[in-house]
Amino acid sequence: MEPLTINAPALSDEHGSITVPTTPEAIADIRRTPGGVEVVPDTQFKNSRAQTVKDVLDWVPGVFVQPRFGDDARVSIRGSGLSRNYGNRGVNMFIDGVPINTSDGLVDLFEIDPTAYRYVEVYKGANALRYGGNSLGGAVNFVTPTGRDAAPFAGRLDVGSFGYRKAQASTGGAEGAYDYFITASAQRFDGYRDHSDGDQQRLSSNIGYRFSPDAETRFYLNLNRIRQRLPGEVSKRSALETPRTANPEFERLDQQRNIDSVRIANKTTLRFDDTTLEFGAFGVHRHVDHPIFQWLDYDVDDYGGFVRLTDNLRFAGFDNEVIAGANIHNGEIDNRQYANQTDAVKGELLSSNVDKSENISAYLQNSFYLRSDLALIAGLQFQYAKRDRRDRFLSDGDQSGSRSYRNYSPRIGVLWDIDPQWQAFANVSRSAEVPSYDANTFATPASSTVDDQTATTYEIGTRGERPNFHWDIALYRSEIDNELQCLTTSPFSPCTVVNADRTVHQGVELGLGLGLLESVLVAGDRVGFNATYTYSDFFFDDDRRYGDNELPGVPPHYVRAEVRYDHPDGFYAAPSTEWVPESYYVDNRNQVTADDYALLNFRIGYEPDTSNWSAYIEGRNLLDKRYIGTVAIAGTADEQAALFNPGTGRAVYSGVQYEW
Template sequence: MAQATAEIQRIPGGVEVVPDTQFKDGPANTIKDILGWVPGVLIQTRWGPDGRISIRGSGLSRSFGNRGINPYMDGIPINTADGLFDLFEIDPTAYRYVEVFKGANALRYGSNSLGGAINFVMPTGRDASPFEARFDAGSFGYLKTQTSSGGAYGPADYFITASAQREDKHSRTDTERLNANFGYQFSPDAETRFYVNAGRWRAEIPGEVTKTAALSNPRAANPDFLIQDQQRNIDTVRLANKTTLRFDNTTVDFGIFGLDRHVDHPIFQYLDFTAKDYGGFVRATDDRLIGGFRNRLITGVNLQNGTIDINQYINLPGAVKGPLASSNLWKSENTSIYGDNSFFVLPNVALVAGGLFMHAVRDQRDRFLTDGDQSGRRTWDNISPRVGLLWDVDPAWQVFGNISRSAEVPTFDVNTFATPASSNVDIQTATTYEIGTRGRRPDVTWDVSLYRARAFSDHVAS
């Protein structure tokens, strides 16, 4: 983790590394147990392990799902291709440390969203215990069990962890997760790693109530939600591979990933859909002397495509599928090319410049035409530049600043193609100005960022 901390602090902006010692000694129930004390990260739990998260104003309008932040696992994207992600998939007991890139400071992974990025880093068999287990219990029928195992055998290693979690009574959820990786070292400079992530989530949705009702009877559910027996039931399998090659001054990471998710979701209507995502990435980090000056360049390409095959039915009392009300096939295509260069004009002063080009497509094919054809297709292209400065005042004190531009493509629930207005939603962009300092002394540690972000074409759909 020391290497990860040293690398992330080469970024002239708000960043944080959270070691597992800060969250595994507690309940480790939700992502709030990991990030709840990280400055600038706002998290509100809902029911069970689900919740909402916002960094620097991202996704403030969301009442379901999360957007405006790019989540990664070991540098591999784990959001869906249209930009949404769910917090319940994150098992706090499965990670060795977590990297937080606030705002437009996640260019090293090709992310330039308003909220930044979060990278969850799993243990490997080379740094994991042979066997660990834990058991948690609490109020309202809360139970969680977790076991893990890791080990290395010559060039091969493995790590696997499984957990089961449930909450009973007035807000019932049931969650099982499996996270594993298997690595092979061809040489000290070449290795590959395979990842398996699977999850099962069952939740009964209590719904929204008035403030008066919440204060007088906080365990009460919305009566309409009870009649419709509103639920959210999700099964997910994700497979990925990442290969790392190290040369004299250059490290290259490349990989592929795929996702299969089925959602059975009786709410105001009965939603039944399957999401399939796939993609790949290549990223190179080059650190060398140019004309006697140190220069560090990170550059890469990301591809992420996916489909969501969604049918909506009338939700009859008791969560029973009624007549078909809507049927669509949603397709997402995303390509980004990025670079981030740090040129050290002095041994302790780096000028940072970079940018990202993004090409995105959202396509909707309407298969239920009794209410009119709501098919549509939108294409967006965007360039997001970034400049900054990083000054190492001394080995334990940094001063930094940057001006960055971020961009976010609308999700399908925003760009619905149902009306001319909702068929012409633009990219949400923002320009952020940031200055700050971080450091440590024998009796104090600090990390302070001051920023101002101005957003345009804000996506306010809930």
């Protein structure tokens, strides 16, 4: 967690970019939000192995990331998408403000390259107003550098256990009104488990042009090539006793997920005295070859745009800020499904559909300052969504259909700057989440009536710092109607999406850092302690099928803790632990659990202030603990159910970075 900055600095001057805030500017801006938010700077995740989203977000309280294999992971924020074990839902993901989610709401994480970003913005729940805060989990935005804050050249090499190797290089610069940044990476790994090998190549770039100190436009290009084999879920016994073994059926069918994608976008920022106008547009094309229980062949085309107006003015002698905006995210999925005979051999055509999504959201938020340190904040968001399916394979009947959704989500809050380094906040917010295409398939009446998920969330918290101490605390309670659950009945077919009746998600999110000792061994060295704790109390509320059972999929307690020693010459050593002290259920009936576990990690490195290079060596799960990494969710399960993905065993990674 970065030190608190109450008063936002002005947008970058002629030496910076006004389309992309610097890290301090982003931190100051996000903390004008009366709720759980955080900026994760690259200094927190680039000095270790940075392969997956877990490597970036795992120190953010309230965010629970469970790796599956390769770069894939399940991300849940405040219990969002708890039951998803393929294709995340409930969190809106962005790269430079451009959606990674497909237009129906699902998102894969393979296109995220942690070595590419300057910082990552995390907006929990309805605090993600500017990004369409219509999901329970909120939004995560990965922000790349610009040529105005990037090194002329930087490169890194990483190697490690299970055949892991990665190379990344970037270049950036500015000349007059122009600036540019390009980064590219390539990685390959054999995988901890059988049949989990993969390779990825990614490129991210942007070019900016400054018309004047108050007008700038920026163009973005992202290219991705993803190849990943899938080991599949296995029984609990298999996951713990033979964790490197893949599901034999996944091996027989040679199940894979292969993605080729291109994303282009533009963002323009104009400043007029106390008013800032931002607008932009994007287009994304993906081709997905996905041989699983069937061979899925998808072409995905998404497009959209956004506009955002921020106006600072005085009203009746009081400071006031108005933020208004709108987002459009539409798209079409041309999907064909074939028989997967064996060894990923495409067979006969089994289904063919064209799915079209429309998503329009508009929001208005007003912050009225009763005093310079006390703001009352009110907002409203409108969301319209439509899901339309046209069936082109009619031999089994016409399964075309369409549904539309309209939701209004108000919020009120208060933000109090108790002193320049201490804030308190509270809010009450509504959110709404529309089903994705794997919910309303229109194949049967039951598969055409899945409703949107709505929630009311109450939140209170504080964040701040004192000498050698900083903290971030939030308490929340979400009362949810029609929670979307994707329940697994077989590992060889998709899960089935249903609405729960009423559920409750409530919890505590705690992050803190302590400076424990200084000048312990030599003058100027220091010992610090960092920890995050997430308490998750999620349960059915008098459900007609499951009563008051606990919701499966996430542990009640999750702890990350690290003690770090820093030498003034740049050497550091940091033992850490990841601890799940209590088991959690994997089915709604609360019959089967994933067990508690504790992992020991250790990292040493060299990161001098006076040199252009740095290096690290990192050991993970040093005691080779066998544990469950992630689970699929079922309505009812037994110990033999193939719902479990084993966690990675003992591993060692090392890397070196250089820039000039």
